[in-house]
Amino acid sequence: MITWLVVTGCLAGLGLALFVAELRPSPPELGVALERLHPDPALPGEAVTDREPDGAYEALGRRLRNFPGVTVPQRELALVGRSPERHLAQKLLSALLGLVAFPYVAFMGSLVGVSMPVLVPAVASLALAAGMWFLPDLLLRSQAAEARVDHLHAVAAYLELVALERAGDRGPAEALLSAARVGQGPVLRRISLALDRALLDRRPPWDGLSDLASELGLTPLQDLADTMRMAGTDGAAVYKTLRARAANLRGELLSDELARANVVSERMVLPGTALVMVFTLLVGFPAVSRMMQ
Known part of the structure; x- marks a missing residue:
């Protein structure tokens, strides 16, 4: 059991590290800048197609763009200098992480003798996956506001x-x-x-x-x-x-x-007020306790 705990802990740490690394803002791509400087010629009225992305990561995002209902915040991505394919791939990886989070918790619980109904991890994982799908969009809005x-x-x-x-x-x-x-x-x-x-x-x-x-x-x-x-x-x-x-x-x-x-x-008023209240409680508690006794 100790070996399984060590292995699962290492895998969880590796997954968390990869997730944090993917959420970090990526540097602007040199290929995109060169493409803007030397665009491919297009005939009048012809739609300009995107450059074929390099790598499996961008190729995965390109396939996601063809799904109906998938929208891409073009202006926010242009402000932060990120390609739509990379953003969609980050959304997919984030959703997959949310999908496997609760089954992993249920598996860890089963190792220590805590069991739960199968329906609970299933529903919770679907809800978390839906929420994690929109998490990169929220982070992108914050980064785009700063970039703006x-x-x-x-x-x-x-x-x-x-x-x-x-x-x-x-x-x-x-x-x-x-x-x-x-x-x-x-x-x-x-x-x-x-x-x-x-x-x-x-x-x-x-x-x-x-x-x-x-x-x-x-x-x-x-x-x-x-x-x-x-x-x-x-x-x-x-x-x-x-x-x-x-x-x-x-x-x-x-x-x-x-x-x-x-x-x-x-926003700093509330922590300061709470700190003063805790300090007052610590100072006055001995006297009040002695009076009540």
């Missing part, structure tokens, strides 16, 4: 850079390209790739910026694309507009940070 804030900070800096380039008497298209190549951050590199892709397609750079804004769901980036489109087609002066939009965006981000800080401060 990082993108907005980078867009605010990019607005300032474009305004400075325009103040240096550069053209609208040249200002967008030069400002994107100043920094080495992941967001600015992503903007630079979108602009280069638009140039390869013989389109204005603000069209590539608009495509990236639609992919990520970033309204300030779309506003920048519209503003530079007006500057490129109508010759409008956009320096003050860009500086004002950058200031407004930084103000909105600062307000959100202050709101989150206030929420965290309010």
